[in-house]
Amino acid sequence: MTRKPLIAGNWKMNMDHAEGVSLLQKLAWTLDDANFNYDNAEVAVFPPFTDIRSVQTLVEGDKLNIVYGGQDLSDKDSGAYTGDISGAFLNKLGATYVLVGHSERRTIHGETDAICADKVQAAYRHGLTPVLCVGEGLEIREAGTHVDFTLEQLRGSIEGLSSEQAETLVVAYEPVWAIGTGKVATSADAQEMSAAIRAEIEKLYSADVAEKVRVLYGGSVKAASAPEILGEADVDGVLVGGASLDAEEFANIARFDSK
Numbered sequence: 414m415t416r417k418p419l420i421a422g423n424w425k426m427n428m429d430h431a432e433g434v435s436l437l438q439k440l441a442w443t444l445d446d447a448n449f450n451y452d453n454a455e456v457a458v459f460p461p462f463t464d465i466r467s468v469q470t471l472v473e474g475d476k477l478n479i480v481y482g483g484q485d486l487s488d489k490d491s492g493a494y495t496g497d498i499s500g501a502f503l504n505k506l507g508a509t510y511v512l513v514g515h516s517e518r519r520t521i522h523g524e525t526d527a528i529c530a531d532k533v534q535a536a537y538r539h540g541l542t543p544v545l546c547v548g549e550g551l552e553i554r555e556a557g558t559h560v561d562f563t564l565e566q567l568r569g570s571i572e573g574l575s576s577e578q579a580e581t582l583v584v585a586y587e588p589v590w591a592i593g594t595g596k597v598a599t600s601a602d603a604q605e606m607s608a609a610i611r612a613e614i615e616k617l618y619s620a621d622v623a624e625k626v627r628v629l630y631g632g633s634v635k636a637a638s639a640p641e642i643l644g645e646a647d648v649d650g651v652l653v654g655g656a657s658l659d660a661e662e663f664a665n666i667a668r669f670d671s672k
């Protein structure tokens with residue numbers, strides 16, 4: 414079974430809608446100029462909510478082979494939840510994916526595993542594929558309990574997930590100490606955790622489901638480090654922050670295979 418690599422760019426709170434459109438245009442041109450083979454990897458961007466309508470217009474108008482998603486969604490469907498965004502709205506804008514439980518949501522907005530589990534369910538209710546983020550902080554890594562900690566987060570955040578839903582789940586392992594710090598986990602670190610996540614999915618569901626789930630690595634990924642990380646057996650993609658704001662750098666990450 415081959416899992417198609419997912420090269421995902423999380424723009425975080427960068428790029429207004431006009432900047433976002435030009436970044437995406439440049440990314441598409443750069444990939445086209447390099448004769449990028451979209452069969453080799455799926456390319457996705459996660460712009461701020463206010464950019465998504467413009468991104469949709471560009472993707473549909475220019476028939477780009479690039480998909481997109483939201484950086485978060487509400488666990489509710491509609492109602493008096495000021496400032497929140499329903500998965501229904503993302504679906505209506507043609508989004509494919511949605512990030513759930515990014516460490517910046519977990520730390521800055523206090524999102525717990527239980528909230529993440531509700532958001533994962535909301536994503537499925539609205540036809541979106543959740544990219545569930547998990548990962549340990551520096552203290553936990555130094556204490557050597559990172560695998561247990563991350564698997565606990567995983568179990569708590571997929572509570573109630575059916576086997577059918579789990580098959581399409583994407584899990585992003587992002588060690589918090591490697592996010593935006595320039596410290597990349599080694600490819601062996603990424604492989605260790607990705608394999609542990611897959612083994613846990615097998616335990617909770619089945620070998621068949623575990624074979625289908627894609628596990629991404631995220632944390633200071635650059636074009637130079639991507640090929641080695643993506644060469645690991647259980648790493649099926651990368652979730653890129655800073656480097657996704659540079660079209661050429663991100664395009665080179667997507668072309669990891671051609672190096």
Ligand SMILES: O=C[C@H](O)COP(=O)(O)O
Nearest residue numbers: 423592593632633654655
């Ligand atoms: O979602 C992306 C991650 O937080 C990684 O961000 P970074 O590549 O800037 O370290």
